[in-house]
Amino acid sequence: xxxxxxxxxxxxxxxxxxxxxxxxxxxxxxxxxxxxxxxxxxxxxxxxxxxxxxxxxxxxxxxxxxxxxxxxxxxxxxxxxxxxxxxxxxxxxxxxxxxxxxxxxxxxxxxxxxxxxxxxxxxxxxxxxxxxxxxxxxxxxxxxxxxxxxxxxxxxxxxxxxxxxxxxxxxxxxxxxxxxxxxxxxxxxxxxxxxxxxxxxxxxxxxxxxxxxxxxxxxxxxxxxxxxxxxxxxxxxxxxxxxxxxxxxxxxxxxxxxxxxxxxxxxxxxxxxxxxxxxxxxxxxxxxxxxxxxxxxxxxxxxxxxxxxxxxxxxxxxxxxxxxx
Numbered sequence: 001x002x003x004x005x006x007x008x009x010x011x012x013x014x015x016x017x018x019x020x021x022x023x024x025x026x027x028x029x030x031x032x033x034x035x036x037x038x039x040x041x042x043x044x045x046x047x048x049x050x051x052x053x054x055x056x057x058x059x060x061x062x063x064x065x066x067x068x069x070x071x072x073x074x075x076x077x078x079x080x081x082x083x084x085x086x087x088x089x090x091x092x093x094x095x096x097x098x099x100x101x102x103x104x105x106x107x108x109x110x111x112x113x114x115x116x117x118x119x120x121x122x123x124x125x126x127x128x129x130x131x132x133x134x135x136x137x138x139x140x141x142x143x144x145x146x147x148x149x150x151x152x153x154x155x156x157x158x159x160x161x162x163x164x165x166x167x168x169x170x171x172x173x174x175x176x177x178x179x180x181x182x183x184x185x186x187x188x189x190x191x192x193x194x195x196x197x198x199x200x201x202x203x204x205x206x207x208x209x210x211x212x213x214x215x216x217x218x219x220x221x222x223x224x225x226x227x228x229x230x231x232x233x234x235x236x237x238x239x240x241x242x243x244x245x246x247x248x249x250x251x252x253x254x255x256x257x258x259x260x261x262x263x264x265x266x267x268x269x270x271x272x273x274x275x276x277x278x279x280x281x282x283x284x285x286x287x288x289x290x291x292x293x294x295x296x297x298x299x300x301x302x303x304x305x306x307x308x309x310x311x312x313x314x315x316x317x318x319x320x321x322x323x324x325x
Contacts, residue, residue, distance in 0.1 A: 051173055058167065059154035060134055066149060069173040070128035076117055076139070080131040080153055081106060082303035083165050086181050087174040095125050102297060102305075119143055129171060155302035157226055158189065164302060181304050188307035189230065192314045195321045196232030205317050207233040208256035208285065210274070211296075212263060215246050223300050223309075224262070231314035233258065252283060258317060259285040262300070264293030292316045 053067045074095035075081040081100045084093055090105060098114035100106040112121045117139040122130060123146050132140050134154035143150050151171050155161040162182045169178025207228050209218045218224035219240035228235050236254040237246060264270035271291050280286050299309035315322045 051175070054170055056151065056167060056171055058152040059164070060140070060152035062144075062150075062152065064149060064151055064171070066129065066171055068128070070149075070171070072125070072127045072129075073172070074112060074122055074125060074127040074130045075100070076112060076122075076130060076136055077133040077153070078102070078297070079155075079301040079303040080133070080168070082301060082305060083153075083168050084131065084172075086165070086304040087169055087172065087177045089172055089174060092172075094127065095122060119146075123148060131168065131171075153302070156221065157223070158185075158230070158306065161302045161306055162186070165304065185304060185307045188311060192231055192310055196314065196318060199232050199318070205233050205257040206236050206254065207317070208236055208251055208254065208259045210259060210261050210263075211243065213267065213270075213273075215248060215251070216243055217246050218262075219244055223302070223306065224260075227299060227306075227310045227313050228260075228317075230310055231317055233313070233317050248279065252280065255283055256285050257288070257290060259283075259291045260294050260313070260316070261291065262294045262296040265295065290316075 052069055053065055056064045056066070058064050071092055072094045073084060073089065073092045075084055075093060076095075076097055078097070078100045081093070081096050082102055084090065085103050085106075090103070093106075093109055095112040096106050096109045097117070098111050100109075110121075110125065112118050112125070117136065119139055119142045122143060127148065130143055130148055130150045132150055132152050134152055136152075140150050140152060151167070153164045153167070155164045162185065165182055165185075166175075166178045169175045209224050209228065210216075211218055211224075217237050217240075219235070219237050219242055221241050222243065225235050225238055229238070236251070236256050237244065240246075259274060261270050261274065267273075271293055274280070274291050275286055275289075277286075285291055294312065295309070298305045298312065311322075
């Protein structure tokens with residue numbers, strides 16, 4: 001009998017101990033989760049801090065060392081401004097140029113010049129980083145001589161634009177956002193390619209790109225040529241490089257299916273003036289009313305909106321491929 005009582009007592013003791021241990025474990029779990037959350041936040045903060053200093057070789061071939069995440073940024077080219085705002089860094093921009101017009105809030109930011117930059121003004125604004133273009137050569141040298149960190153961009157293609165966006169992301173601590181922007185742009189490109197991929201080569205529309213009333217155009221090595229070809233068109237002067245001036249007879253002989261004008265936003269009635277050219281009356285694009293204005297800010301700036309320009313071109317070339325609802 002006594003042995004039975006002892007066994008019952010022992011079992012009762014074990015139950016009590018087990019309940020106590022479970023209670024302790026239950027009390028500890030929230031603390032473990034809390035510690036894990038705190039540890040994760042600390043790791044993220046440490047990772048952010050450890051992203052700097054960064055060393056970047058920019059498009060001028062210069063090795064740029066950025067010690068800390070920039071808090072005051074100046075952009076001296078509109079495409080760079082669009083990249084910076086596209087990375088949600090607009091609140092850090094303290095200077096832009098007279099040529100900047102997008103996004104709208106840039107008009108409220110202090111200007112540091114137009115085609116000629118005011119280097120003294122730039123220095124006085126004490127930027128942590130100036131984002132420039134390869135064509136700003138002399139100003140870049142002057143700023144670097146004064147110890148200003150200058151990151152030079154110079155994209156001439158879609159692929160190089162992706163790279164420049166990611167370079168700015170690395171230089172400013174916005175790597176993830178840069179990857180997100182580039183990913184979205186690539187999706188735009190693939191969407192256009194997919195829509196036009198089945199068009200036979202002999203049915204692809206020929207295109208005349210007019211960037212000036214004096215018959216300047218865009219040949220190989222330009223954004224416009226790449227966008228037209230990616231959109232399924234054939235640039236009639238793709239065998240010429242850069243921005244050549246073309247003889248009128250060459251355009252008439254090529255007889256393009258579509259004409260794009262990049263200057264229509266600042267030349268009154270530009271589209272109608274082209275349609276009214278007497279010597280062009282038999283060109284297919286004129287007869288079929290296929291003359292379209294392009295927004296050069298979107299189709300020529302190496303920034304996040306360049307793929308919007310691609311979509312615009314593709315929709316004008318093959319509306320039946322994109323306006324299906």
